[in-house]
Amino acid sequence: MLRRFCHIxxxxxxxxxxxxxxxxxxxxxxxxxxxxxxxxxxxxxxPETAFSDKKAPLVIGVLGKNEFNGYLEPxxxxxxxxxxxxxxxxxxxxxxSACQILYLSSSENKQLKTHLKKLSVQxxxxxxxxxxxxxxxxxxxxxxxxxRLRFIINLEKAKAVGMKIDSQLLSLAIELLETKK
Amino acid sequence: MLSSVKTSxxxxxxxxxxxxxxxxxxxxxxxxxxxxxxxxxxxITSAGRKAQNLxxxxxxxxVIDQAxxxxxxxxxxxxxxxxVPGLQVARISSSKWAITSRGFNGTFANKLxxxxxxxxxxxxxxxxxxxxxxxxxxxxxxxxxxxxxPGATLWGANAVNGIINIITxxxxxxxxxxxxxxxxxxxxxxxxxxxxxxxxxxxYGRFYINRHDQDSYEFLEDKTDAYDDWDxxxxxxxxxxxxxxxxxxxxxxxxxxxxxxQRNDTYWVQTSLLPLEVEDxxxxxxxxxxxxWTHKYSDSNSWTLQSYxxxxxxxxxxxxxxxxxxxxxxxxxLQPIPRHDVIWGLGYRLIKxxxxxxSQISFSPEKNTNKIVNAFVQDEIKLSTDQLLLTLGSKFxxxxxxxxxxxxxxxxxxxxxxxxxxxxxxxxxxxxxxRAEDTGLITVGMIELPPPYPPGIIVPAQVSRxxxxxxxxxxxxxxxxxxxxxxxxxxxxxxxxxxxxxLITYQQTATGFQFYNGLEGDTYGFEINxxxxxxxxxxxxxxxxxxxxxxxxxPTVDSSFAVVAEKSNPEHQFxxxxxxxxxxxxxxxxxxxxxxxxxxxxxxxxxxxxxxDSYFELDSNIIWKPLEGLEFMLAGQNLLNRQHLxxxxxxxxxxxxxxRSVYAKLTxxx
Numbered sequence: 088m089l090r091r092f093c094h095i096x097x098x099x100x101x102x103x104x105x106x107x108x109x110x111x112x113x114x115x116x117x118x119x120x121x122x123x124x125x126x127x128x129x130x131x132x133x134p135e136t137a138f139s140d141k142k143a144p145l146v147i148g149v150l151g152k153n154e155f156n157g158y159l160e161p162x163x164x165x166x167x168x169x170x171x172x173x174x175x176x177x178x179x180x181x182x183x184s185a186c187q188i189l190y191l192s193s194s195e196n197k198q199l200k201t202h203l204k205k206l207s208v209q210x211x212x213x214x215x216x217x218x219x220x221x222x223x224x225x226x227x228x229x230x231x232x233x234x235r236l237r238f239i240i241n242l243e244k245a246k247a248v249g250m251k252i253d254s255q256l257l258s259l260a261i262e263l264l265e266t267k268k
Numbered sequence: 269m270l271s272s273v274k275t276s277x278x279x280x281x282x283x284x285x286x287x288x289x290x291x292x293x294x295x296x297x298x299x300x301x302x303x304x305x306x307x308x309x310x311x312i313t314s315a316g317r318k319a320q321n322l323x324x325x326x327x328x329x330x331v332i333d334q335a336x337x338x339x340x341x342x343x344x345x346x347x348x349x350x351x352v353p354g355l356q357v358a359r360i361s362s363s364k365w366a367i368t369s370r371g372f373n374g375t376f377a378n379k380l381x382x383x384x385x386x387x388x389x390x391x392x393x394x395x396x397x398x399x400x401x402x403x404x405x406x407x408x409x410x411x412x413x414x415x416x417x418p419g420a421t422l423w424g425a426n427a428v429n430g431i432i433n434i435i436t437x438x439x440x441x442x443x444x445x446x447x448x449x450x451x452x453x454x455x456x457x458x459x460x461x462x463x464x465x466x467x468x469x470x471x472y473g474r475f476y477i478n479r480h481d482q483d484s485y486e487f488l489e490d491k492t493d494a495y496d497d498w499d500x501x502x503x504x505x506x507x508x509x510x511x512x513x514x515x516x517x518x519x520x521x522x523x524x525x526x527x528x529x530q531r532n533d534t535y536w537v538q539t540s541l542l543p544l545e546v547e548d549x550x551x552x553x554x555x556x557x558x559x560x561w562t563h564k565y566s567d568s569n570s571w572t573l574q575s576y577x578x579x580x581x582x583x584x585x586x587x588x589x590x591x592x593x594x595x596x597x598x599x600x601x602l603q604p605i606p607r608h609d610v611i612w613g614l615g616y617r618l619i620k621x622x623x624x625x626x627s628q629i630s631f632s633p634e635k636n637t638n639k640i641v642n643a644f645v646q647d648e649i650k651l652s653t654d655q656l657l658l659t660l661g662s663k664f665x666x667x668x669x670x671x672x673x674x675x676x677x678x679x680x681x682x683x684x685x686x687x688x689x690x691x692x693x694x695x696x697x698x699x700x701x702x703r704a705e706d707t708g709l710i711t712v713g714m715i716e717l718p719p720p721y722p723p724g725i726i727v728p729a730q731v732s733r734x735x736x737x738x739x740x741x742x743x744x745x746x747x748x749x750x751x752x753x754x755x756x757x758x759x760x761x762x763x764x765x766x767x768x769x770x771l772i773t774y775q776q777t778a779t780g781f782q783f784y785n786g787l788e789g790d791t792y793g794f795e796i797n798x799x800x801x802x803x804x805x806x807x808x809x810x811x812x813x814x815x816x817x818x819x820x821x822x823p824t825v826d827s828s829f830a831v832v833a834e835k836s837n838p839e840h841q842f843x844x845x846x847x848x849x850x851x852x853x854x855x856x857x858x859x860x861x862x863x864x865x866x867x868x869x870x871x872x873x874x875x876x877x878x879x880x881d882s883y884f885e886l887d888s889n890i891i892w893k894p895l896e897g898l899e900f901m902l903a904g905q906n907l908l909n910r911q912h913l914x915x916x917x918x919x920x921x922x923x924x925x926x927x928r929s930v931y932a933k934l935t936x937x938x
Contacts, residue, residue, distance in 0.1 A: 116312040122299045233440035234311045259304050
């Protein structure tokens with residue numbers, strides 16, 4: 088009986104010598120982040136001065152090492168309030184040109200403070216995963232909770248640069264930073 | 269005859285499975301089109317990852333993860349534990365197991381601490397674990413952490429030779445439904461249904477029900493039905509939630525009810541020198557509730573408060589037991605000064621018991637309340653370089669049996685490079701006497717009184733209580749080495765020398781026997797485990813363990829009778845497991861084991877002279893995943909022998925052989 092069993096096992100192994108590898112089907116972290124960026128664009132209203140004209144595109148920028156692996160590019164086929172979406176990658180803070188949303192990659196974590204200082208007067212939704220990013224003056228901080236991606240909004244800072252955030256988005260934030268009245 | 273029919277069935281199903289091929293159904297759902305609340309529910313890190321970097325633990329640790337469990341085809345926690353190098357797992361009958369770490373195996377192997385989600389399941393009456401009532405939905409297990417060697421500094425008394433921590437997934441990691449059904453010759457039916465959901469943004473929950481019916485095996489002697497079939501029904505829930513970013517909580521509970529048959533062939537009555545044979549049915553029932561709150565100040569500073577209530581009854585012909593246990597634990601981890609990672613805690617446990625005495629086993633007093641109070645502190649210090657880690661700690665425990673016990677340990681870890689780590693440890697641990705040893709009276713036979721008494725006067729030979737017992741003491745010396753060439757090749761080995769004092773045995777008295785701290789001795793051994801993933805489609809794991817026990821009667825004991833269980837453990841054990849991805853959504857798993865011979869422990873063996881032979885066994889299964897969430901498995905366990913003996917119980921039941929098992933399983937996740 089054992090011999091027969093081994094025989095079959097061997098047979099099955101030999102016949103199916105085709106290691107077909109399948110990548111996990113579950114969405115990856117950056118795929119979810121890209122979807123978040125798109126949703127943020129829908130729920131945030133920028134001051135008119137943030138765009139050069141009424142037809143100017145909405146620019147989503149990534150500063151530093153690009154970890155999105157092409158997950159952002161599909162966004163360019165979509166529009167937000169009639170504005171086309173453009174995705175730009177910036178190598179350093181000096182390259183950052185007009186954009187409305189800027190994701191600061193983990194490669195920038197050590198210089199966050201100086202980056203935020205430079206960007207502070209512009210109406211840019213800054214985003215990062217770094218702990219205390221929102222406290223340091225970033226607008227939206229991604230934070231993992233129980234293996235899911237959630238976010239913290241620094242509402243005070245957003246208001247200060249003239250951005251309006253829809254109450255629906257605010258209600259889903261895990262934490263809101265604003266000065267107590 | 270029967271087996272060959274089954275085998276050919278098994279083979280034909282294998283072939284059918286192989287010939288079928290269903291095209292891959294990649295659910296191409298566009299994440300970009302999801303709304304915010306849906307995005308918030310997507311898991312970006314998958315559960316079941318090994319929690320801690322094992323290379324940094326200065327102890328012999330092994331982790332069984334969810335993939336190990338689902339690939340192995342095991343249907344219970346005790347069977348899963350066979351994967352752990354250095355553990356001795358022996359099935360006594362359909363519903364009973366003898367499991368220990370590093371020696372001293374027995375039905376009530378008493379030097380091992382077992383916890384399920386932080387709840388101790390070690391029964392204080394006999395100091396053992398009733399494995400038949402430890403129901404956990406295997407699909408919901410995140411991991412089983414096994415520490416061989418003493419862990420008393422953190423976990424307390426009875427964590428002498430090892431600790432098993434069974435950790436279930438947080439309910440946030442088990443969304444959706446799961447239905448699984450198993451049916452086979454030995455596994456008559458195992459059906460599980462679980463449903464997990466998110467109640468609101470911050471609260472998750474899951475609920476389960478489970479039913480498991482297992483068939484009987486056969487007696488070694490005459491191959492008749494061993495009358496050990498049984499069933500267990502259980503249900504439970506787990507809720508997890510967050511309050512803000514820094515507080516989280518868990519509330520969980522389980523209920524079970526078991527009906528088990530057993531044939532008790534050492535039932536003594538005072539009219540006969542020979543035992544009677546009785547058919548008994550065991551009725552076990554219990555529930556537990558556990559609540560835990562964790563507050564995080566930062567990643568390195570947090571506290572946890574946990575409390576549980578455990579209530580269980582067990583009724584069998586020779587004893588009826590009733591326990592209520594309340595436990596409260598507090599733990600705080602902090603870094604008071606740089607380079608020091610301190611963890612300290614306080615614990616309190618109240619155990620209320622009640623026994624229904626019989627002429628076989630009785631307790632005096634019948635009802636009792638015991639309490640255990642403990643405190644512990646451990647400091648993990650980074651020495652001059654970050655490569656050297658010193659861990660100092662001790663537990664202080666006060667119990668009602670032996671007073672205060674101190675259990676210190678010193679551990680040193682050296683990690684010269686990321687690939688190599690070496691550790692060594694010296695620790696002391698104790699096992700406090702059980703309720704049975706302290707207050708019990710156990711009938712082990714009948715004897716006719718010798719002259720000058722007239723012939724025909726039969727009295728019970730009994731092992732009686734001793735309330736002057738000391739705790740069993742262990743002084744353990746350990747060392748280990750880990751090498752990880754890369755992710756695909758990891759070797760972990762451990763060496764130990766354990767020195768025991770005050771081991772509890774029986775000594776002869778004028779009226780029978782008495783529990784007594786009459787044995788001492790040492791054990792030494794070696795365990796090695798290697799994980800190898802040569803290609804993407806093959807994963808294999810090899811382990812070997814060696815143990816040697818030298819147990820002697822203490823010079824202070826004046827006795828011609830002592831139970832010495834030097835060969836209660838297999839000296840050599842091998843295990844090889846392979847997982848092969850065959851493509852076409854098929855996976856093949858093979859698991860071979862070799863277990864060396866052991867002596868049948870104690871009295872039964874003295875009479876019948878039975879030895880448990882060494883054995884080879886093979887488990888194998890094939891898994892087919894035709895669609896996302898749907899899985900079929902055909903599994904065979906103990907395929908090499910129609911049946912084999914693994915252990916002989918010390919009392920009550922004749923040796924039972926463990927038979928071959930073949931089953932089919934369907935799992936549907938939605």
